[in-house]
Amino acid sequence: MLRSLQIEHLALLDRAELEPGSGLTVLSGETGAGKSLLIGAIEAITGYRADKNMIRSGHDMASVEAEFALNEANLEFLPDEAREFIEESDIEETLDGKCRYILLLSREIYANGRTRSRINGRQVPLNLLRKVGSYLADIHGQRENQLLFDARTHRQLLDRYGGDELATVAAEYCAAWNRRSEIKAEQARYLAPGLDRELEIERLKTEIEVLRRLNLKEDEDRKLLAKKRQFMDIGRMIEALQAAHSALSGNEADIAGATELMGVALSSLEEAAEFIERAVPLQKSLQTAYETAREVAVEVARTLDRIEISPDALERIDARLNEIAVAKRRHGGSIESILAHLTGLEDELERLDNAAWWLAKLDVQLEEITAELEALAGNLSRARSAAGQRLCREIGQELADLGMKGARFEIQQIQRPFAAA
Known part of the structure; x- marks a missing residue:
């Protein structure tokens, strides 16, 4: 159903808007009132001939925009391209308890003779606009084409x-x-x-x-990526353990670690405890912490010694993944x-x-x-x-x-010999 038709700078019309509504709409008027212009606008929006002579004097562009509301039954008869536009834009509304899909067609006509067509806001070739438009509007007139008269559509309609x-x-x-x-x-x-x-x-x-x-091998790339992540996790774990060990035991740069500093502090508290009783519990607490820190430092060192990882394992994985990536780019x-x-x-x-x-x-x-x-x-x-x-x-x-008892409708099917060529 045609919901609305908007026209700008087309022939004698500066701006016009038509909202036919549901049911039958009749336009009447004397000669020159603009009835044919409305038909021309519908022709333009459905992909038929439109040239620069249609542009209103004093303007460099004319435009026509039409909104169609379609139900599920209508969608069945639309070409695949039109259904794709509806699915992509996902524009729909509910009227009278029924879901309706919106298809918005627009066309701009320029003074240089060019035209620009859009469906649901996306620019499309004119032949696609014509293909979609032929399913949305059928103009019946003395000298107008009708979809029913196009023999190329007969087999499709019958099917x-x-x-x-x-x-x-x-x-x-x-x-x-x-x-x-x-x-x-x-x-x-x-x-x-x-x-x-x-x-x-x-x-x-x-x-x-x-x-x-x-x-x-099947899934080799996914398995290698998982292994690479595992190696990287191990690498980060080693770095963390080494940092912890350096903080506890010091490092080769002669920077004292926590255990050494705690030992110095413990000696000082032992000396202070000889003079002040309040230093005794402090010295005992630090003694416990000092022993715990030394045990942790030893266990961290043992853990580092137990971790075995080939230094070039990650490089080999990266080289294999790169080899696979090159092949994947070439073959699918x-x-x-x-x-x-x-x-x-x-x-x-x-x-x-x-x-x-x-x-x-x-x-x-x-x-x-x-x-x-x-x-x-x-x-x-x-x-x-x-x-x-x-x-x-x-x-x-x-x-x-309809009272046309003498009228007949016939379908002539011509069966040609099967061509084996």
Whole structure:
């Protein structure tokens, strides 16, 4: 449903806004009132011809913006690109208890002849605006195009009417057709006149050898990263223990540690205790702390001695990770993709080494898929014919209900011979 139409500097209109609302909207007026301009604005916003002559005199740009509200049923008939815009922008609202999705189309027309199109605020090519717009507005007039009159849409409309049953048959046919196309492309590649088979075999052998020398294992990069983090944690732990040991026992720079300073303080308190009784408990407390500090210093030293770590282990891990990263950049971004690429190269080498056998196998596959495709084409034709007959009956009944009992709606299905080319 068209919710609103905003126009600026278009022909005779400086600014205009139309909000049709739900149901039927009728615009009437005498000649020159601007009815055709509104139709022209809708044509422009749905991607049809718009040029600089449409710009109001005295301005260098004209713009048209239209807001469409769509429900779930409408979304089914939109092209995939339009549904993507709706999903990305996530603009929706609830009216009358029903969820409606908003699609905002805008177009700017410049004096230099250029135009700029947007869908939900994102700039898009004009042909995409036209494709989306053709599903949102259908202009009926004596000399206007109608979506129903575009023969390219007829099969698509019939398939949509046919529902899931027809869609399943069509999907099976498309899958078989794609498989047949892949087989024919594979045949053409092996039979290409410019293919130097021996040179290609040497290239494959060289690339396979390079990848095999890497000797990659699944999840190797993740395991190496975990090991690297572990080594880094151990390194930080060693630094902390060394700092603690230096603080307790001193270091090679002849800086006294805590135990040595506590020993000096203890001697001083022992001397003071000979003269003042209050120094005795202080001396005993410090004696306990001094002994504890010495025990801690000894245990820290033992812990450091027990930790074994190769000094170049981290360098080896980094070198291996870098080697893997280079291969990942060249072959798909993951070890899985590299291994899959290697398997593909090995299969390709085997096929080139046995080209005659492989081409014969492709011939058999092509014959089988062609037979399957021909059968599926028959199924699809029958399914479309049945859907067409149902549609004709339903439209005929609708026409009769409208008092047009003599009117007929027919779908002509032309079945061409299956092309094996």
